Structures are given as C-alpha cells and as structure tokens.
Amino acid sequence: MNFIYYLIMVAVALGLQHGVSDLVAIAGVNPDFLLIAVCAIALYAGRGQGTIWGAAVGFIEDSLTGGLIGSHAFVLSLVAFIAGSMMSYRSLQSAYSLTAGLIVGLLALVHNLFLYLLNVHGAAGWLTGLLMAVFLPAVYTLFWALIIFAVVPESIWEKIYKTEPSTLF
C-alpha cells in the first residue's frame, strides 16, 4: 500500500518539477520538488527504502536532464539515506511540518553542492555559481518544503505516516 502512496508522491513531484517549477522560479531560482518528495519518503519509510527511491528517482532525472547519467542517482540516494537517518518514524508523527521542512532545506544544500561539484556551470565565477546553484535554490526549496508539509492536510499525512511501514516498499 505504501508503495502506491510513494509512487503517487513521485509522479506528482515529477509533474510539478517538469511542468510548473520554472513558472514559480524567482530570478532563475527554482524549487526542487523531487528532492522534497524523496526526503518525504525517506523521512517516513526509513533510510533503506528511501535510498532505493532516491536512486530510482535520480536515474529518471538523469535520463531527462541530458547530463551525466548517475549524477542525480548518486546524490539523491545519499540525501535520502541521510534524511532517513536523521528522523525516526515516531518523532516525525509529532513534528512533521517544521522539522521535516528544515531537514529538507539542509539536505537541499548538500544535494545542490554535490551537483554543483559534479557539473561545471559555464564560465561564471565560483561565488556566483555557489550562490545561484547551491544556496538560493536550497533556500527556495526549504520555503516550498515548509509550505507543502504545512499545507497538505494533516489527515493525509496521518494516513500515510500512521500506516506501518512494510518490509520493502
């Protein structure tokens, strides 16, 4: 059953990332809905399942960016593992909105930094690069993560989070 929830989360995130993320961009800075979805899965399902979902979503991303195959898969697996390790199932039930949002923001920094190091971004200076490709997108992703974790009705989160995690998927 959880597998269906996660699949819906990833499908919605993929739709948002590719369909509307550039429409909510501010000065070229976009939120990362896929990272939010992967972290949400890892935060609940734990680091093992989260890592599998991170790798799967990462490979889909890699095949769509036209960039290096494996780069997103590497980073998202790692980020999902950290997210799963940072938050236990029980603590998440009491503080999913703010704490989960802040974890996503922190991991967005790690995620963007890895991708920045793996990919060379044109000839712009490294300080501009770090600001535009790492820091600002992480802050904007944190903003959206807080909105998503707070706005999605509590009943839906509870429905997902109160289901006991299955052994795998």
Next chain:
Amino acid sequence: MEKTKKRASYWWDWLILLAALTLSLGALFFANDARTLGGLHTLNLEIVGRMTAPLAKLRGYFGLGGENRKLRELNAVLQLKNAQMAEAWYENGRLRQLLGFKMTAPYNLIAATVIGRQQQPGMAPLIVDAGAGEGVRVNMTVVAADGLVGRVIEVSPTYSLVQSYDDRAFSCAAVIQRNRLEGMFKWEGYNRGLLTGIYLSGDVRKGDVIVTSGTNSIYVPGLKLGVVSSIDDAEAGMYRRIYIETKVDITRLREVYIIQGSAGERPR
C-alpha cells in the same frame, strides 16, 4: 530476537546504500554513452511527458495579458516587414534566375508546445509535445519567434527533449551578421552568452547581431542568437570576450518550431 532483527535491518540499510552508490557511480563512469541507455531515455521521456502534459495548460495562464499585448504589437510590425520581405524575395528570385543560381525553398516547420522544463542550473532541457510521430528527429534545430532555442536531443513517439542555448553543454558556430566574423557561442552562465574565438583585432561593436553560421552541420544558418551587450578585452587572452544578450526568453517560452532537416541537409 528483536535485537537481531534491528541489527540485520541496520546492515541491510548500509548494504542498500552501498549498492545504490555503486550502481550510480558505475553508471557515471561506464553508462554515459548515448547508445547504452537510448531506450531508457525514450521510455522515461514518454512517461514524464504524459505526466507533465496535463499541467501544461497552467503555463499558458502566466503573463497571458502582457504577452497578448506584445504579440499584437509584434504582429503589426511583422506585417509591414513581411510585405517588404515578400518584395525582396521575388526580386531575389528574379536575380538568381538571371545569374543561374539554384532556388532554395524555406524549411518545413513542426509546431510544438513547451509542456515542461527540467530545472537544474546548467542543464535545463525543455520537453515539447511533438515527437517521432510528427517527424521530429535528434539534432533538428528548434526556434522561436525571436531566434534560436536549441536542438532536439531525445525523441519519444509523442514528445521530444530540447537542449536550449542556456545549457552548459551547448555550443554553436556563430557569426557577427554585420561583417561575417566567425566565433563560437557558449552559455556563460545565469544571464548571458559568450562569443569566443574572435581575435583581439576583430571588429566587434556593442549592438552587433549574432546569428548561427551553419558550419557545425547541426544548426541551420542565419538564426538570431542575440546582440553584443559588452566586450571585455581586459580579461581576454588571445581572443576577445564578447558577451551576448540573448533575445529568446527560455523561461517564458510556450510555442516553438522544430525545423525539419539540419544545416547539413538541403532545405525542403
């Protein structure tokens, strides 16, 4: 019993991480040949295209009023220009016939709508709703009303992935329209393009129009890339650093046209 289960789960998690990292690193080192994962690319593009298509209507509502006003103004200007160009076209045809030159027909265009865009700084391909079924092929040039957008890099039966000019991997042979000085256009990052390969002695002025040269056999010649916004000779070595202000706003792009054929082919 519970302790053993917990311990097994702990090591199982680490094993999954190790497998995921090994797989992704393996892919990074060994699977970045386009032929290896060609089928996976196509399948993913088709799936994500279908998921994104319902959200594409949202794109149209953003800034629609302003866009309509601009388009009406542009329409009036283009009607005047079109009349002048039609005259020039017929005159050109007559002169070519006199000189014995062959006539070239205009390229066939495939209209497509941008339904999504991947957003990663440095690599942000567009997803458009025209694919192999409409005759789109890899490496076809993609344009908008204001000039070059990029090229097709992946095709599924119904959707295509377009590498836009603001991709870190994008480069194309370009010329200064005024004096045909040839250089290489690249995306410099964040707000501007960079024209390289023109010697310090090259005559370049602010406001010069940069167009594709067509010599790299992918992009058709004469497509507008942008105008020279500034020249930084202080930072230059052998070549001038010419910064280009591009004219196509990729972030607000909705309609694009895919040119059937490439610079290497004769127009149909």
